[in-house]
Amino acid sequence: MKYLPLLFAALMRKKTRTLLTLLSVAAAFALFGMLDAVRVAFNAPQSVIGIDRLITSSRLSLIQPLPYADLARIQSTPGVEAVTYASWFGGIYQDPKNFFPNFPVEPESYLDMYPELVLPQAQRQAFLKTRTAAIVGEALADLHGWKVGDKIPLRPTIYPHRDGGEVWTFDLVGIFKAAQPELRGSEKQLLFHHTAFDEGRDIGQGTVGWYIVRVEDASKADQVAQAIDRQFANSAFETRTQSEREFQLSFAKQIGDIGLIVTAIMAAVFFTLVLLTGNTMAQSIRERIPELAVLKTLGFTNRAVLLLVMAEALVLLLLGGLIGLALATLALPVIGEASSGQLDVAMRPESWVLGIGLMSTIGILVGLPPALKAMRLGIVDALAGR
Amino acid sequence: MKPRDAEQIGLNLRPETMSEVTPTPESHGPEPLVAIRGVSKVYERGRQRIEVLHHVDLDIPEGDFLALMGPSGSGKSTLLNMIAGLDLPTEGSLSVAGHRIDRMSSTELARWRAANVGFVFQFYNLLPALSAQKNVELPLLLTRLSGARRRRNAAIALDLVGLADRASHKPNELSGGQQQRVAIARAIVSDPTLLVCDEPTGDLDRHSAEEVLTLLQRLNREYGKTMIMVTHDPKAAEFARRVLHLDKGILVEQADIGA
Ligand SMILES: Nc1ncnc2c1ncn2[C@@H]1O[C@H](COP(=O)(O)OP(=O)(O)OP(=O)(O)O)[C@@H](O)[C@H]1O
Numbered sequence: 172m173k174y175l176p177l178l179f180a181a182l183m184r185k186k187t188r189t190l191l192t193l194l195s196v197a198a199a200f201a202l203f204g205m206l207d208a209v210r211v212a213f214n215a216p217q218s219v220i221g222i223d224r225l226i227t228s229s230r231l232s233l234i235q236p237l238p239y240a241d242l243a244r245i246q247s248t249p250g251v252e253a254v255t256y257a258s259w260f261g262g263i264y265q266d267p268k269n270f271f272p273n274f275p276v277e278p279e280s281y282l283d284m285y286p287e288l289v290l291p292q293a294q295r296q297a298f299l300k301t302r303t304a305a306i307v308g309e310a311l312a313d314l315h316g317w318k319v320g321d322k323i324p325l326r327p328t329i330y331p332h333r334d335g336g337e338v339w340t341f342d343l344v345g346i347f348k349a350a351q352p353e354l355r356g357s358e359k360q361l362l363f364h365h366t367a368f369d370e371g372r373d374i375g376q377g378t379v380g381w382y383i384v385r386v387e388d389a390s391k392a393d394q395v396a397q398a399i400d401r402q403f404a405n406s407a408f409e410t411r412t413q414s415e416r417e418f419q420l421s422f423a424k425q426i427g428d429i430g431l432i433v434t435a436i437m438a439a440v441f442f443t444l445v446l447l448t449g450n451t452m453a454q455s456i457r458e459r460i461p462e463l464a465v466l467k468t469l470g471f472t473n474r475a476v477l478l479l480v481m482a483e484a485l486v487l488l489l490l491g492g493l494i495g496l497a498l499a500t501l502a503l504p505v506i507g508e509a510s511s512g513q514l515d516v517a518m519r520p521e522s523w524v525l526g527i528g529l530m531s532t533i534g535i536l537v538g539l540p541p542a543l544k545a546m547r548l549g550i551v552d553a554l555a556g557r
Numbered sequence: 558m559k560p561r562d563a564e565q566i567g568l569n570l571r572p573e574t575m576s577e578v579t580p581t582p583e584s585h586g587p588e589p590l591v592a593i594r595g596v597s598k599v600y601e602r603g604r605q606r607i608e609v610l611h612h613v614d615l616d617i618p619e620g621d622f623l624a625l626m627g628p629s630g631s632g633k634s635t636l637l638n639m640i641a642g643l644d645l646p647t648e649g650s651l652s653v654a655g656h657r658i659d660r661m662s663s664t665e666l667a668r669w670r671a672a673n674v675g676f677v678f679q680f681y682n683l684l685p686a687l688s689a690q691k692n693v694e695l696p697l698l699l700t701r702l703s704g705a706r707r708r709r710n711a712a713i714a715l716d717l718v719g720l721a722d723r724a725s726h727k728p729n730e731l732s733g734g735q736q737q738r739v740a741i742a743r744a745i746v747s748d749p750t751l752l753v754c755d756e757p758t759g760d761l762d763r764h765s766a767e768e769v770l771t772l773l774q775r776l777n778r779e780y781g782k783t784m785i786m787v788t789h790d791p792k793a794a795e796f797a798r799r800v801l802h803l804d805k806g807i808l809v810e811q812a813d814i815g816a
C-alpha cells in the first residue's frame with residue numbers, strides 16, 4: 172500500500188498518455204461487455220418451461236416447409252401428447268426496424284401448447300372464432316400503443332396477399348401476458364390464424380413451417396424425437412426434431428454463429444489493445460529509465476522494481492477495463508431497447524468474471540516485458556545514460 | 558531547524574570539531590569507516606581492456622568530508638559508485654563499517670544501500686510527478702516506519718535543508734538549487750552511514766552551488782555525516798576536509814585542507 176504514491180507518480184507522469192491508454196482500454200472492454208452480453212443472450216435458454224416441448228422442422232433448412240399431412244403421423248407417434256404448428260410470416264409493421272416475430276398458428280392447440288402465454292378467457296374465445304383475428308403480447312402492444320379493436324396492417328415480405336393486396340390486415344382481439352417476468356421476451360410477438368394465412372397466400376398452401384410437439388414424459392423426449400424423425404426418413408420431407416432450446420439456438424445460427432463472430436471481433440480488438448498498451452508501457456519505461464535507476468540506487472530491489480512496473484500495467488488494465496464494463500452495463504439497456512426487446516441483453520456475472528480475467532491476462536502480457544527490462548536495468552549504466 | 562528535530566531522524570548533533578572525533582587517515586586509530594584495498598576496475602570491450610581503476614587503496618574515517626577530483630574519465634564516478642555499493646570491483650576488497658560490500662549479492666547490496674547510503678546526483682534525479690515531500694519520503698518506504706512517522710521525518714529533513722515551505726511543490730516548480738536541496742533531504746532522511754555526492758553542484762550557478770556546499774558542510778560539521786563528493790570545481794573542493802586526485806585510475810595526491 173505504501174508504494175501507492177510511486178504507482179501514482181508513474182501513472183501521472185504523462186497524464187494525457189495515461190488518460191488515452193485508459194480510454195482505449197475502457198473502449199475495448201465496453202465493446203467486450205456489450206458483445207459478450209449479446210453472445211450470452213443468443214445462447215441463453217429463453218425458457219425453462221419448454222423442457223417437454225420438441226420442434227419438428229425440415230431436415231434441410233428451417234425455411235423449408237413441411238406438409239400439413241405430417242400432422243396426423245406425428246400425432247400418432249408413441250409418446251406424443253399434443254401437436255400444433257406455426258409458420259414464419261415475416262410481416263413488417265410500418266418500418267423494417269419495428270421487427271417482431273409474427274406467426275400464423277392454429278389458435279386453440281397453439282395456446283394450449285404455450286400455457287405461459289396468458290390470455291383472458293373472453294379474448295381467447297374472440298381469437299378462436301374470428302378468422303381475421305390476431306393477438307399480441309403486452310410488451311409489443313405497449314410499444315406500438317395498440318389496444319383491442321385496432322386493425323394492424325402488416326406488409327408481407329414473402330407472401331403477397333392473394334387479393335393483390337400489398338398488406339395483410341388483422342383485427343386485434345386479445346393481448347396476452349407472459350406468465351413469468353423472465354419470459355417477457357415472448358410478449359414481443361403477434362399470432363394469427365393459420366387458416367387465414369393459408370387462404371390468403373398464393374404459394375405454399377398446405378404446408379406449415381414447423382410442428383411443436385409436447386411429449387408425455389420429458390425424460391423420454393430424445394427417444395420421441397428420434398421416433399418422429401424415423402417416420403419421415405427417406406421421404407421427400409425429412410425432418411429434424413429438436414428440443415425447443417436447441418431449436419432456438421439453431422434459429423439464431425441462421426443469422427450466423429454469434430459466438431464465433433463475437434470471439435473473432437474480440438480477438439481483433441484485444442490484439443490491437445495488447446499492441447497499443449504494450450507499446451505505451453514500453454515507451455513509458457524507456458522514458459523512466461533514469462527514475463527507475465534512482466529507485467534502485469535508493470535501495471529498491473530488482474524484484475520491487477519488477478513488481479512496481481507490473482502493478483502499473485495491471486492498474487491501467489483493471490481501471491480502464493472496469494470503467495469499460497461499467498459503461499457496457501449502462502449501455503446495454505439502451506441496446507435492448509433498440510432491438511425492440513428482441514435481445515434480452517444485460518451484464519451477467521460471467522461477463523464480469525471473464526472480463527476481469529482478460530484484464531489481468533492482458534495486464535501481465537503487456538507488463539511483463541518492460542518489467543523484466545526494468546528489473547535487469549544496470550544502475551551504473553542507467554545513471555550514466557548508457 | 559531545532560536540534561531536537563534533527564535527532565528524531567537520527568542525525569546526531571555534534572557541535573565539537575571533527576578533528577577531535579575523527580582520526581586522520583594516517584593515524585592508527587580504530588578501523589576506518591570505509592576501507593578500500595587494492596581495488597581495480599576493468600572493462601573488457603572485445604579485445605580491448607580498459608583499466609578504469611588501478612589498485613586503489615583508500616581509507617575514509619567516520620566523519621570525513623572527502624572531495625574526489627580529477628580529469629574527466631579518470632574514474633571518479635566509478636570509485637564513488639563502488640563505495641556506494643552500486644558497482645563491484647574487478648579486484649580488491651571494499652568494506653564499509655566492517656561489511657564486505659564487494660561480496661554482497663545485488664539484493665543484499667540493495668538492502669545495504671537503503672540502510673547505509675544517501676545519494677546526491679548532479680541532475681538531482683527527483684521523481685517529477687511527486688512533491689518535494691513525497692520525494693523525500695521515498696527512501697523511508699523501504700523502512701518499517703509508519704506513514705505518519707515517514708511524513709514527519711521527511712518534513713524534518715526538508716526543514717533541515719531550509720525548504721519546509723516548499724514541501725508540496727513539484728520538482729519543476731523549484732529552482733535547480735532548491736531541487737538539489739530536496740535531493741539532499743532525501744539523501745539524509747534515513748540517516749545513512751555515508752553520503753555520496755557525484756558533482757552535486759555541476760549543474761548549479763555559483764550562488765546556488767555555495768548554498769548547497771554550505772549545507773553539505775554543515776551536515777558534516779554539525780551532524781557528523783561522512784561524505785564523499787566528486788567534483789570538478791576546486792572552489793567546491795574547498796568545502797571538504799581533504800581532497801584526493803584521481804588520474805587515469807590512480808590516486809595521485811592527497812591534500813589536507815583542514816576544517
Ligand atoms: N560500462 C562501461 N564500459 C566501458 N567503459 C566504461 C564503462 N563505464 C565507465 N567506463 C569508462 O571508465 C572511465 C571512467 O569513467 P567514470 O565515469 O568513472 O569517469 P569520471 O572520472 O567520473 O568522469 P567524469 O568527470 O566525466 O564524470 C571512462 O573512460 C569511461 O568511458
Ligand SMILES: [Mg+2]
Binds near residue numbers: 635
Ligand atoms: Mg563522473
